[in-house]
Amino acid sequence: MEIKKGGLKALEAVIVRFVGDSGDGMQLTGSQFSDTSAMFGNDIATFPNYPAEIRAPQGSLYGVSGFQVHIGSVEISTPGDNVDLLVAMNPAGLKTNLHSVHAGHTIIVDIDSFTRKNLEKALYDSNPLEDGSLNNYRVIEVSMTSLTKEALKEVKGLDNKTITRSKNMFALGMVYWMYSRSPSHTIEFFKKKFKSRPELIEANTKVLNAGFFYAETLELIPNAYTVAPAKMASGTYRIIMGNTATAWGFLAAAEKSGLELFLGSYPITPASDILHELAKHKHFGVKTFQAEDEIAGITSAIGAAFAGDLAITTTSGPGMALKGEALGLAMILELPLVVVNVQRGGPSTGLPTKTEQSDLLQAMYGRNGESPIIVIAASTPSNCFKYAYEAAKLALEHMTPVILLSDGYIANGSAPWKIQKVSEMPEIETRKKNKADVNSSWNPYDRDLANLVREWAIPGTPNLEHRLGGLEKDKSSGQVSYDPKNHEEMTRIRADKVKRVANYIPDLKIEFATKGKLLVVGWGGTYGTLYAAVKQLNNEGLKEIGLAHFNYLAPLPKNTKNILSGFNKIIVCELNMGQFASVLRNNFPSFHIVQYNKVQGLPFGNAELVEVFNTEIS
Amino acid sequence: MASIEKKKYSFKDFASNQEVRWCPGCDDYVILRAMQMALPQMEINKEDVVFISGIGCSSRFPYYMDTYGMHGIHGRAPAIASGVKLANPKLSVWVITGDGDSLAIGGNHFIHVLRRNLDLNIILFNNEIYGLTKGQFSPTSLVGQKTKSSPYGNTQPPFHPGELALGAQARFFARIGGNTPKDMTQLFIEAEKFKGTSLIEVLQNCPIFNDGCFTKYTDKSVREDKQLFAVHGEPMVFGKEKNKGLILKGLQLEVVTIGKNGISEKDILIHNAKEKDPTLHQMLVRLEYPLVTGIIRSYEDVIFEDRDAQLTDKVKANSSFSKTDDLFYSGETYEV
Numbered sequence: 001m002e003i004k005k006g007g008l009k010a011l012e013a014v015i016v017r018f019v020g021d022s023g024d025g026m027q028l029t030g031s032q033f034s035d036t037s038a039m040f041g042n043d044i045a046t047f048p049n050y051p052a053e054i055r056a057p058q059g060s061l062y063g064v065s066g067f068q069v070h071i072g073s074v075e076i077s078t079p080g081d082n083v084d085l086l087v088a089m090n091p092a093g094l095k096t097n098l099h100s101v102h103a104g105h106t107i108i109v110d111i112d113s114f115t116r117k118n119l120e121k122a123l124y125d126s127n128p129l130e131d132g133s134l135n136n137y138r139v140i141e142v143s144m145t146s147l148t149k150e151a152l153k154e155v156k157g158l159d160n161k162t163i164t165r166s167k168n169m170f171a172l173g174m175v176y177w178m179y180s181r182s183p184s185h186t187i188e189f190f191k192k193k194f195k196s197r198p199e200l201i202e203a204n205t206k207v208l209n210a211g212f213f214y215a216e217t218l219e220l221i222p223n224a225y226t227v228a229p230a231k232m233a234s235g236t237y238r239i240i241m242g243n244t245a246t247a248w249g250f251l252a253a254a255e256k257s258g259l260e261l262f263l264g265s266y267p268i269t270p271a272s273d274i275l276h277e278l279a280k281h282k283h284f285g286v287k288t289f290q291a292e293d294e295i296a297g298i299t300s301a302i303g304a305a306f307a308g309d310l311a312i313t314t315t316s317g318p319g320m321a322l323k324g325e326a327l328g329l330a331m332i333l334e335l336p337l338v339v340v341n342v343q344r345g346g347p348s349t350g351l352p353t354k355t356e357q358s359d360l361l362q363a364m365y366g367r368n369g370e371s372p373i374i375v376i377a378a379s380t381p382s383n384c385f386k387y388a389y390e391a392a393k394l395a396l397e398h399m400t401p402v403i404l405l406s407d408g409y410i411a412n413g414s415a416p417w418k419i420q421k422v423s424e425m426p427e428i429e430t431r432k433k434n435k436a437d438v439n440s441s442w443n444p445y446d447r448d449l450a451n452l453v454r455e456w457a458i459p460g461t462p463n464l465e466h467r468l469g470g471l472e473k474d475k476s477s478g479q480v481s482y483d484p485k486n487h488e489e490m491t492r493i494r495a496d497k498v499k500r501v502a503n504y505i506p507d508l509k510i511e512f513a514t515k516g517k518l519l520v521v522g523w524g525g526t527y528g529t530l531y532a533a534v535k536q537l538n539n540e541g542l543k544e545i546g547l548a549h550f551n552y553l554a555p556l557p558k559n560t561k562n563i564l565s566g567f568n569k570i571i572v573c574e575l576n577m578g579q580f581a582s583v584l585r586n587n588f589p590s591f592h593i594v595q596y597n598k599v600q601g602l603p604f605g606n607a608e609l610v611e612v613f614n615t616e617i618s
Numbered sequence: 619m620a621s622i623e624k625k626k627y628s629f630k631d632f633a634s635n636q637e638v639r640w641c642p643g644c645d646d647y648v649i650l651r652a653m654q655m656a657l658p659q660m661e662i663n664k665e666d667v668v669f670i671s672g673i674g675c676s677s678r679f680p681y682y683m684d685t686y687g688m689h690g691i692h693g694r695a696p697a698i699a700s701g702v703k704l705a706n707p708k709l710s711v712w713v714i715t716g717d718g719d720s721l722a723i724g725g726n727h728f729i730h731v732l733r734r735n736l737d738l739n740i741i742l743f744n745n746e747i748y749g750l751t752k753g754q755f756s757p758t759s760l761v762g763q764k765t766k767s768s769p770y771g772n773t774q775p776p777f778h779p780g781e782l783a784l785g786a787q788a789r790f791f792a793r794i795g796g797n798t799p800k801d802m803t804q805l806f807i808e809a810e811k812f813k814g815t816s817l818i819e820v821l822q823n824c825p826i827f828n829d830g831c832f833t834k835y836t837d838k839s840v841r842e843d844k845q846l847f848a849v850h851g852e853p854m855v856f857g858k859e860k861n862k863g864l865i866l867k868g869l870q871l872e873v874v875t876i877g878k879n880g881i882s883e884k885d886i887l888i889h890n891a892k893e894k895d896p897t898l899h900q901m902l903v904r905l906e907y908p909l910v911t912g913i914i915r916s917y918e919d920v921i922f923e924d925r926d927a928q929l930t931d932k933v934k935a936n937s938s939f940s941k942t943d944d945l946f947y948s949g950e951t952y953e954v
Contacts, residue, residue: 035950038952039950039952041952041954185950229954232954233954234953234954235953235954236947236951236952236953236954237951237952237953237954238946238949238950238951238952239950248942248945248946251942251945252942255941255942260705262701262704262705264697264701281939281945282929282930282933282934283933283934283937283939283940284939284942284945285930285934287704287705287926289700289701289704291697291730292697292726292727292730293726295694295697295727296694296697296700296726296727296730299690299691299694299697299698299701300697300698300700300701300704301701302690302698302701303670303688303697303698303699303700303701303702303703303704303705304701304702304704304705305701306686306688306698306701306702306705307668307701307702307703307705307706307709308705308706309705311701311705325691326691326694329690329691333688418954419946419947419951420946421943421946422941422942422943423943458706459665459666459668459686459702459706459709460665460666460706460708460709461665462663462664462665463665464665465664465665465684465685465686466686466687467634467680467681467683467686467687467688467689468687468688468689469680469681469688469689469690470673470689470690470691471689479636479681480636480681
């Protein structure tokens with residue numbers, strides 16, 4: 001298919017949001033648009049936002065599902081706040097998303113869905129398409145449902161429902177034309193997805209093309225836009241979702257360490273996709289064990305770790321709470337284990353499909369007794385790969401559980417990932433003891449004096465038979481001990497062991513100003529939004545603002561104090577009530593630390609951050 | 619394993635250097651010794667044996683065995699053991715648990731481990747009481763039983779472990795008195811041979827908090843008259859004279875005397891532990907007179923790890939991926 005070239009308006013970046021009923025296929029539409037744009041060479045960031053109900057009542061305000069895509073010829077670090085183009089498949093979608101469209105920007109609506117019934121369900125008193133309330137926007141009214149039906153009248157073997165449901169592809173076709181994207185990538189996608197249903201390949205292709213041609217030929221859209229490819233480091237890329245990247249990081253770590261990968265897990269939103277992804281990879285010998293509950297998820301992983309596998313368990317906040325006791329066991333056993341918490345809105349069941357960062361203190365302290373463990377966090381969809389790998393490496397090299405924090409925002413978001421070959425990844429040296437020494441006795445809690453790490457003797461190895469347990473053990477023999485002084489000593493040793501991990505992790509990086517008036521501090525999934533806001537202020541001439549974003553939370557990087565000391569004021573921005581701020585105040589009481597917090601189940605917006613930083617700096 | 623020669627052991631090789639700390643007179647000592655006697659008779663090497671326990675008096679067991687072992691957390695031993703077995707199916711993995719550990723706090727893991735049927739062995743020390751927390755009623759305590767937490771008598775009806783296990787699709791269930799070490803040793807050997815999850819309930823006397831709870835069945839003076847030791851393929855007879863037996867009358871088991879009312883030995887039920895249908899096994903585990911001991915059910919079925927391994931082989935054979943790089947570069951990639 002020819003793409004119209006020349007005379008197109010060039011844009012640096014564009015934000016498109018598709019909204020409709022949760023059954024309208026908005027997630028698929030959005031991800032196809034982002035994939036196609038990435039293949040074209042754009043940098044991208046995506047933000048799926050969907051209700052907890054699988055199929056919420058049609059047309060209802062709370063059943064609206066959305067997918068936002070930010071594409072750019074420049075570096076893109078967030079899905080963005082306000083959209084250039086809103087595609088609303090029904091009145092409820094329009095109503096709940098209009099606030100994100102600036103005056104003058106474009107809205108495409110399916111007017112067939114603006115029936116009295118749907119308007120009532122969206123709690124509209126009058127039809128917004130007729131009452132003048134949209135006068136400040138460029139509204140493109142399209143009879144999408146009827147046009148879709150028309151396009152499909154000659155395709156045989158389709159029921160009414162299938163026909164109506166493919167209208168999302170009409171919308172996608174229109175958007176492809178507007179931004180000069182070829183539909184060919186999506187057509188290839190249909191061919192794979194509907195391999196055994198040729199009628200669906202034909203139907204979806206027809207509707208997609210119909211939308212594309214409609215936008216082109218009926219001249220409803222005055223001018224189209226183009227977004228040039230972005231400048232990115234050269235290499236082979238693919239689009240990856242955060243949860244997939246996490247799963248792949250573990251695959252790479254298993255291959256590199258020469259261990260088999262074991263996942264014990266219980267399904268929970270928004271972490272289940274890691275289980276789904278790893279369940280596909282039996283060809284690598286991956287063992288996924290869907291357990292009877294969260295506790296069996298982690299305890300089966302502890303068993304697998306004892307027996308020599310790279311053992312992981314995946315969950316979200318409520319499941320993390322259930323795993324607490326077992327995590328304490330893994331900690332006192334000093335076995336390698338990775339626990340992934342893809343955080344969601346809490347407390348309790350909270351907001352299962354929305355994002356939050358409120359499990360940090362749970363990760364650090366949510367166990368009985370003195371039980372420090374390593375806590376790290378991924379900060380972008382694609383670096384979930386790197387930090388999953390790092391979590392496995394730290395667990396195996398330091399013989400301790402490691403918590404990897406992700407969140408719903410980066411877990412479901414997608415971004416370009418520069419593919420990393422396993423041969424290019426850092427080495428992983430396990431502490432496996434493969435053979436008993438001939439002339440010296442061995443105790444399971446003998447330690448390496450530099451990092452206090454014990455050795456890992458696996459059942460099946462002759463002459464290294466030993467017992468581990470949750471009871472306190474003697475520091476030299478490893479046998480059960482109730483000795484008061486020994487308990488305190490062991491408590492200190494276990495804490496010191498985790499503290500010394502600071503010697504093996506990279507320094508904290510500082511971006512933009514290295515000293516000055518305001519240091520913006522964040523951790524985990526907020527990196528993109530914080531980076532974009534600080535960058536904007538720097539571009540606008542505010543040079544005395546820096547950004548320090550943490551991936552290593554316990555222990556903290558060794559240069560943390562140095563970095564913090566370069567600024568008059570530190571603002572810690574988190575999607576919680578100030579958990580990391582309290583950690584920093586605890587560790588560095590002399591600094592002036594303020595905080596900016598949001599707990600709405602949503603990521604930070606760019607505009608709000610810019611405003612906050614401007615206020616704090618003046 | 620086939621290539622490795624089976625080493626020779628005596629029971630002493632399986633005793634760890636730890637002082638055993640159970641109360642004097644506890645049946646746990648009998649179980650420990652029976653296990654140490656049984657292991658040298660099994661076709662396994664010491665380094666391949668793993669004991670996993672939960673919490674409770676019984677769960678101290680792994681500390682006393684000179685094998686690999688883990689003293690886990692309350693109720694979770696079946697899940698830990700499942701992880702061990704899936705990581706290395708060659709290991710001989712034993713779960714040591716009690717009535718509180720497996721039927722109260724660990725009830726969920728107990729039923730699911732039986733349903734899945736991994737090749738594990740579970741020894742349930744049933745003493746109908748909480749011992750380590752000093753004398754509260756357990757899920758197997760009797761109605762009316764006076765304990766520290768039921769000073770006026772227990773009001774919760776008990777689980778019968780066998781009944782619960784068979785309901786959860788247990789393929790192997792055996793029961794044995796805590797004072798019969800020879801039979802117990804033999805049962806442990808049979809449990810190890812059985813491919814699938816084997817559950818052995820030991821009627822274990824707690825001399826401190828529930829002394830004599832099984833005496834009416836297990837005391838030497840009454841044992842032969844009150845217990846029927848079931849053997850696959852043999853008639854189900856009991857009694858000092860071996861003249862009592864079971865017949866099936868309608869939907870009920872009935873105790874009859876051979877030589878009376880025209881009953882001869884050929885009328886007695888033959889025990890079929892290998893029958894797939896557990897109906898008769900359910901009746902046997904519920905029977906109070908005689909109490910049926912021995913291997914009540916031993917039905918060989920596909921084990922979880924075999925089904926999983928076959929599936930893995932099939933997926934591997936049909937996959938074009940051998941290294942993770944193959945996956946990373948598969949599908950849609952693009953050059954920048």
